[in-house]
Amino acid sequence: MAEPTSISFLPSRAGDVALRWLLFAVLALFALFYLMPLFVMITTSLKSLDEIRTGSLIALPERVTFEAWSTAWSSACSGIQCEGLRPYFWNSVALTVPAVALSTLLGAVNGYVIAQWRFRGANLIFSLMLFGCFIPFQVVLLPMARTLGFMGVAGTIPGLVLVHVIYGIGFTTLFFRNYYVTIPVELVKAAKVDGAGFFRIFWSIFMPLSLPILMVTVIWQFTQIWNDFLFGVSFSQAGTQPVTVALNNIVNSTTGVKEYNVNMAAAIIAAFPTLFVYAVAGKYFIRGLTAGSVKG
Amino acid sequence: MADWLERNVPRILLAPSFLIVLIFVYGFIAWTAWVSMTRSRLLPKYEIEGFIQYDRLFAAPRWDTAMNNLFIFGALFIVVSMMLGLLLAILLDQKIRIEGTLRTIYLYPMALSMIVTGTAWKWIMNPGLGIEAVVRGWGFESFVFDWVIDPDMAIYAIVVAAVWQASGFVMALFLAGLRSVDDEIIKAARVDGIPTWRIYSAIVIPSMAPVFLSAFIVLAHLAIKSFDLVIALTGGGPGYATDLPATYMYAMAFSRGDIGQAASSAMIMMAVVFAIVVPYLYSELRVKRG
Amino acid sequence: MEAMLEVRDLDKNYGATEILKDVNVSAEPGGFLVLVGPSGCGKSTLLNCIAGLESISSGSIHIDGRDMTHVSPKDRNIAMVFQSYALYPTMSVAGNITFGMKVRGVDAATRASKLQDVARQLQIEQLLDRRPSQLSGGQRQRVAMGRALVRDPQLFLFDEPLSNLDAKLRVEMRLEIKKLHHDLGATMVYVTHDQIEAMTLATKIVVLKDGVVQQTGSPAEIYRRPANLFVADFMGSPAMNLIPARASREGSGTRIQIERADGAPVELIDTGNGDLPEDVILGLRPEDIAEAGFRSGHHVHEVKCLIDMVEPAGADTFVVSRLGGKQVTARLHSDTMARPGSTLDLVFDLDRVSYFAPDTGERLN
Numbered sequence: 001m002a003e004p005t006s007i008s009f010l011p012s013r014a015g016d017v018a019l020r021w022l023l024f025a026v027l028a029l030f031a032l033f034y035l036m037p038l039f040v041m042i043t044t045s046l047k048s049l050d051e052i053r054t055g056s057l058i059a060l061p062e063r064v065t066f067e068a069w070s071t072a073w074s075s076a077c078s079g080i081q082c083e084g085l086r087p088y089f090w091n092s093v094a095l096t097v098p099a100v101a102l103s104t105l106l107g108a109v110n111g112y113v114i115a116q117w118r119f120r121g122a123n124l125i126f127s128l129m130l131f132g133c134f135i136p137f138q139v140v141l142l143p144m145a146r147t148l149g150f151m152g153v154a155g156t157i158p159g160l161v162l163v164h165v166i167y168g169i170g171f172t173t174l175f176f177r178n179y180y181v182t183i184p185v186e187l188v189k190a191a192k193v194d195g196a197g198f199f200r201i202f203w204s205i206f207m208p209l210s211l212p213i214l215m216v217t218v219i220w221q222f223t224q225i226w227n228d229f230l231f232g233v234s235f236s237q238a239g240t241q242p243v244t245v246a247l248n249n250i251v252n253s254t255t256g257v258k259e260y261n262v263n264m265a266a267a268i269i270a271a272f273p274t275l276f277v278y279a280v281a282g283k284y285f286i287r288g289l290t291a292g293s294v295k296g
Numbered sequence: 297m298a299d300w301l302e303r304n305v306p307r308i309l310l311a312p313s314f315l316i317v318l319i320f321v322y323g324f325i326a327w328t329a330w331v332s333m334t335r336s337r338l339l340p341k342y343e344i345e346g347f348i349q350y351d352r353l354f355a356a357p358r359w360d361t362a363m364n365n366l367f368i369f370g371a372l373f374i375v376v377s378m379m380l381g382l383l384l385a386i387l388l389d390q391k392i393r394i395e396g397t398l399r400t401i402y403l404y405p406m407a408l409s410m411i412v413t414g415t416a417w418k419w420i421m422n423p424g425l426g427i428e429a430v431v432r433g434w435g436f437e438s439f440v441f442d443w444v445i446d447p448d449m450a451i452y453a454i455v456v457a458a459v460w461q462a463s464g465f466v467m468a469l470f471l472a473g474l475r476s477v478d479d480e481i482i483k484a485a486r487v488d489g490i491p492t493w494r495i496y497s498a499i500v501i502p503s504m505a506p507v508f509l510s511a512f513i514v515l516a517h518l519a520i521k522s523f524d525l526v527i528a529l530t531g532g533g534p535g536y537a538t539d540l541p542a543t544y545m546y547a548m549a550f551s552r553g554d555i556g557q558a559a560s561s562a563m564i565m566m567a568v569v570f571a572i573v574v575p576y577l578y579s580e581l582r583v584k585r586g
Numbered sequence: 587m588e589a590m591l592e593v594r595d596l597d598k599n600y601g602a603t604e605i606l607k608d609v610n611v612s613a614e615p616g617g618f619l620v621l622v623g624p625s626g627c628g629k630s631t632l633l634n635c636i637a638g639l640e641s642i643s644s645g646s647i648h649i650d651g652r653d654m655t656h657v658s659p660k661d662r663n664i665a666m667v668f669q670s671y672a673l674y675p676t677m678s679v680a681g682n683i684t685f686g687m688k689v690r691g692v693d694a695a696t697r698a699s700k701l702q703d704v705a706r707q708l709q710i711e712q713l714l715d716r717r718p719s720q721l722s723g724g725q726r727q728r729v730a731m732g733r734a735l736v737r738d739p740q741l742f743l744f745d746e747p748l749s750n751l752d753a754k755l756r757v758e759m760r761l762e763i764k765k766l767h768h769d770l771g772a773t774m775v776y777v778t779h780d781q782i783e784a785m786t787l788a789t790k791i792v793v794l795k796d797g798v799v800q801q802t803g804s805p806a807e808i809y810r811r812p813a814n815l816f817v818a819d820f821m822g823s824p825a826m827n828l829i830p831a832r833a834s835r836e837g838s839g840t841r842i843q844i845e846r847a848d849g850a851p852v853e854l855i856d857t858g859n860g861d862l863p864e865d866v867i868l869g870l871r872p873e874d875i876a877e878a879g880f881r882s883g884h885h886v887h888e889v890k891c892l893i894d895m896v897e898p899a900g901a902d903t904f905v906v907s908r909l910g911g912k913q914v915t916a917r918l919h920s921d922t923m924a925r926p927g928s929t930l931d932l933v934f935d936l937d938r939v940s941y942f943a944p945d946t947g948e949r950l951n
Contacts, residue, residue: 023387023390023392024392026387027384027387027388027392027398030384030402031398031401031402033460034401034402034404034405034460034464035401036420037405037413037416037417037420037460038404038416040416040419040420041416041419044419052425053425056429056430056433057420057425057426057427057429057430058430106312106313109309109310110309110310110313113306113309113310114310117306119306119307122306122310125310125314125317127577128314128317128318128321128322129313129314129317130577131321131577132317132321134517134569134570134573134577135321135325135566135569136520136521136542136562136565136566136569137521138521138523138541138542138545138546138558138561138562138565138566139324139325139328139562139563139565139566140320140321140324140325140328141545141546141549141558141562142327142328142331142340142549142555142558142559142562143323143324143327143328144320144324145549146340147320166316166320167320169313169316169317170317170321173313184670184672186668186669186670186672186745187672187674189634189637189639189659189666189668189672190666190668190672190673190674190733191674191685192638192639192658192659192660193637193639193659193660193664193665193666193686194660194685194686194689194733195660195686195689195690196660196685196686196689197302197305198302198305198306199305200689204674204685205674205676205677208676208677209675209676223407226409227408227409227410227411227412228409229409229410229411229523229524229527230523230524230542230546233527233546234546234549234550244409244411244412244524247409247411247412247415248411248415248527248528251415251418251528252531260419260422260425263415263419264415264416264419266415267411267412267415267416268412270409270411270412271407271408271409271412274407274408274409275404275407275408277407278404278407282400282403285406285407286403286468289406289465289468290468290469290472299658302658
């Protein structure tokens with residue numbers, strides 16, 4: 001996209017300068033609104049429980065302690081188990097990596113076929129897949145639970161990977177299809193005349209072109225799958241739960257005192273991977289968010 | 297044979313995905329629809345009995361609350377997110393030097409899991425130690441902010457957290473929309489001496505109708521599927537005060553062992569989603585083909 | 587001599603839609619065959635069928651005597667230049683030109699030497715390391731040509747290769763393609779909607795409309811003796827004047843009457859053509875109408891015409907009058923004294939006349 005032009009209130013008179021300051025004030029206020037929860041999470045996680053009970057929510061910690069962080073990571077209790085978030089964090093890694101890789105690969109091939117090797121019925125298949133992106137997943141929870149049982153992968157990480165791949169290919173196909181459809185079909189024709197076949201064209205011509213959409217898709221899938229709760233809570237069992245489920249269990253654990261600092265540290269740990277990706281590749285994240293919803 | 301293979305490689309490669317979608321989306325929907333017409337309880341039964349599950353569903357006060365909550369939550373969430381998003385987009389569109397930074401700040405909640413969002417807001421809105429305590433600390437001793445434990449207000453607490461999470465995304469959509477307006481039209485309006493607010497209200501915003509529609513669809517979709525946020529923030533409580541169809545369905549399916557109710561509530565959810573999404577998708581696909 | 591390309595009885599349907607109907611086309615070795623027609627006439631589809639990029643519904647395609655109907659594009663020994671150039675965006679110019687050889691397993695030394703030959707021929711030696719996005723339109727065009735040349739095929743296919751260039755560059759490249767054709771002596775098939783390109787490049791033109799061949803012939807034949815009203819109107823700029831007229835027998839020839847609003851009908855005696863039906867459409871190219879005194883011959887007829895409009899166009903001046911309810915354009919010398927609203931004696935050269943049937947549009951003489 002070319003650098004967009006904006007429509008602005010150009011400050012032409014001195015009176016407009018005041019308006020300009022008002023604008024900044026409003027924008028800053030909203031920035032505070034969005035940042036406040038993160039700020040509270042971080043400061044709370046660095047306080048001791050005593051300080052939390054006596055001090056103010058929005059005060060900086062008087063004495064910084066990382067105790068809550070180590071508890072959250074390795075010994076916080078969810079129900080009867082007290083092993084912190086660590087095992088569940090690695091569960092999430094173990095399920096997210098293959099699920100992202102597989103769904104992205106399938107999406108790339110599907111998108112390439114649908115956009116560049118159009119055949120009768122391809123558009124119908126695409127419409128059916130697109131539709132699948134929009135269903136509320138509640139409608140597939142029950143049969144999925146039974147199917148995973150039949151397949152012998154109920155409550156396992158491979159089972160969760162399967163679920164995420166299946167319900168991810170709609171979106172990944174959409175991303176790649178919409179990207180490849182902007183590439184002129186003459187490119188494939190030229191390559192065919194040059195003697196290249198289906199896979200050669202994909203590998204030599206389309207893959208090198210696909211880095212941006214690959215980033216968008218990987219980041220989108222990563223965020224979706226890492227942050228998922230519904231599938232995680234429905235199809236996992238003790239020991240195979242992803243980090244979001246474990247976080248919720250820790251926070252809502254009814255045994256013992258409420259350790260708000262531990263909860264906040266755990267929340268930050270659970271949020272860290274996606275926040276990190278957002279910080280380093282936010283451009284692609286935003287493109288993914290808007291890709292499914294803006295025409296063109 | 298090799299020739300046949302070469303010609304059919306695209307079809308062969310698309311076939312597995314097609315089959316997967318056919319079975320795991322459409323087949324499963326059909327299964328759920330079927331079971332929603334049976335007397336299934338803990339285990340599915342396959343004898344069709346008619347609409348008994350739906351009768352039970354519509355008679356259940358808990359479902360009634362869930363649907364009411366969906367409409368309150370959905371309406372507020374969509375309207376407030378859209379208004380806030382549009383406002384922020386217009387304000388950010390004023391050649392702000394630190395626009396990039398602000399955009400990043402407004403949008404980061406979208407990268408978080410709703411469980412994280414719920415956990416954070418649950419703490420912030422904690423009646424004893426959260427915002428209530430902060431404001432009382434400022435001298436307003438009688439200040440009360442206990443939405444998360446007030447059955448009448450808890451649903452609004454969820455709206456606050458949901459808006460916090462999604463409004464930045466709406467802003468990003470609108471900002472992109474604002475910037476795709478034809479530059480020459482705006483120049484023409486400038487030359488005609490039309491004031492800036494009129495350029496927005498009469499030219500820019502009306503031309504963004506498709507973006508409004510997109511934002512509406514995405515938000516409505518998010519609202520209907522909302523599950524994680526409720527679980528993390530209120531757990532559906534106090535009592536059933538913040539139940540949504542999604543939490544109702546989950547409770548029936550996995551803790552109450554009432555598959556018939558779970559299936560029928562899921563079907564209603566899908567009907568609501570489809571009522572909103574199908575016309576949109578239909579027009580989208582038609583436009584793209586034309 | 588056996589044809590290099592022979593398309594026989596080709597039909598192409600998409601479902602119930604017929605894209606090409608009973609097309610017969612051939613190109614002699616070393617010939618330059620141009621497929622011309624308005625957009626949507628099926629000319630590009632025909633080229634894609636010849637390349638093997640689209641399947642055909644019935645008929646056959648032979649290249650150099652071999653039946654290629656069901657052979658895949660890579661084995662047809664063809665090269666193709668596309669309208670959008672279709673350069674591989676992530677490869678350098680050199681990579682683009684040698685990709686085909688690489689796919690075919692040609693060794694590196696041969697690739698390098700062929701690349702150098704082609705680069706020299708097209709004067710793109712200094713561009714070999716660039717990416718397509720760093721090239722101008724004209725340079726991209728050259729690279730696309732290079733990719734085709736390096737194949738040294740039996741048949742070159744061009745799909746509107748000049749339509750994305752600006753007017754000046756288009757004329758330059760047109761000349762260059764013509765020179766290339768002359769130097770290589772290769773057989774070329776060229777698709778365009780631009781009738782001037784067709785006229786200047788072709789040794790043989792095929793005019794298509796709605797998937798049906800309207801006429802096949804040399805540029806001169808197509809221009810002088812269009813087979814029907816469509817070809818007459820499509821080829822030539824300004825277009826051929828097509829004037830409704832009435833014909834009646836006059837000795838061995840024909841008396842032609844043309845109505846006009848501002849006076850008695852014009853009467854012409856055509857001694858060269860007999861046996862015409864009563865209603866005809868008379869076709870005359872603008873250059874076959876001249877100012878009185880500038881053209882002589884047996885069949886020159888003088889007509890007094892009221893001039894509606896005068897359009898100087900540099901070398902020529904076009905004057906527009908009205909006959910038989912139609913605008914009639916004449917190509918005159920630039921120093922003509924014709925002025926709008928005045929009358930002028932124009933001569934019609936009936937040696938060059940075409941007659942068409944108003945109902946079928948077919949040529950009558």
